[in-house]
Amino acid sequence: MCTTAEENYLKAIFKLSYEQKNGVTTSSLAEHLATKASSVTDMVQKLADKELVNYIKYQGVTLTPKGEKIAIQLIRKHRLWELFLFQNLGFKWDEIHEIAEELEHIKSDLLVERLDQFLNYPLKDPHGDPIPDQEGNFPKNNSIPLSRLNTGTKGIVVGVNDKSSSFLIYLVKIGIQLGTEIEILEWHEFDHSVDVRINALTLIHLSYQSAQNILMSEKST
Amino acid sequence: MCTTAEENYLKAIFKLSYEQKNGVTTSSLAEHLATKASSVTDMVQKLADKELVNYIKYQGVTLTPKGEKIAIQLIRKHRLWELFLFQNLGFKWDEIHEIAEELEHIKSDLLVERLDQFLNYPLKDPHGDPIPDQEGNFPKNNSIPLSRLNTGTKGIVVGVNDKSSSFLIYLVKIGIQLGTEIEILEWHEFDHSVDVRINALTLIHLSYQSAQNILMSEKST
DNA sequence: TAATATATTTAGACACATCTAAATATATAT
């Protein structure tokens, strides 16, 4: 069994290992978990003792299969709870992450399966992120950042990279949520910002950072 | 804010203060929480520093209004979660307590209110226990232990005192759950056990301990 | 390659929650 702190470390290592292919660094973990590098070293050594991570001093850390399994189950629980909060309890897009951050640590395999069943075995959470199944398989999602769409193309918003409240609230304010149709009107070379049309109606301007964090369906038109 | 450990102590003090009117004793708390008397003393002193309990050495402990409010909110959360697990996720009578013991510590007032709304503002949990409202008021429940019913009277099972898995599983096995009608047939003087008829059909024998732990509606016939 | 900057680990400390063993207070019995 893992403590809540250990679980949060495993989840963080899993997330960061997509950006850092040869070992997650101590400092990036410290930043992600809002803690100190020395605390990370301590914990990572403990996780290595438990054979949940591979760790060589100064070389960063990767998950063992055992550690990865736990991380994926946590993501599964997190996203199922988020969907429950969103769909059944009427929480907003930007209110669910923090609560799910606590709920994901409730220890009961049966609870997760029943929740999955109650929600009708969903494939995506309210942010458009894929929900892994019992075995840890992620459903395919072939989305690309809005920043990679060409002028003139249209697409549907299917997710976001940045799940911070501030970004999500901003998106709602400018009229963007899951399912919104967006047409690329014009890219601006100098700052990579873009003018778009929302739902064939409203014209708005998106910064490059926003464009990178909005995920669109690949339209094979 | 309280830690999970502090919250569990407050809840335990609240429960035990019905049996011990002038201060909950250190040893009874230790027993209830499956810990040592010395640990209880430590924690109780900390809770006194936080002004959540009144504590005088060797005199036992009582809740302050502030401490009582927290305890009642915990009971509210615990019972709402139990009902959710029972009604919506299909858990059995005896499976819900342990999971709710974890869920009750999730920190979000909005979550509790939304859950209450989702469950349609219920008055009782799956064990027949009253669910306090937002202000901490318990709905009246005028139940009496089966052990106090006279020969010939009938009643409906509306709750249980003992919520242990073993007792609940036993009740299900002998055909007793919430809503079951029980008729008192004959009391046995020597061991205070009783013969009863269940749902106007099955005859069974109950020990005095069982009779004390089954709560019946007061029938004003 | 040597000097400097940055990243990481180690050492030592602290708060929390628990324990065992010893000291002390309260209750009970002679």
Added chain:
DNA sequence: ATATATATTTAGATGTGTCTAAATATATTA
């Protein structure tokens, strides 16, 4: 009332998870 038993508190220790400051390794730059 004194002795004995029981309940409670204190003292000292442990494990977890965190921190700051110091030591050491790796990366960068001259």
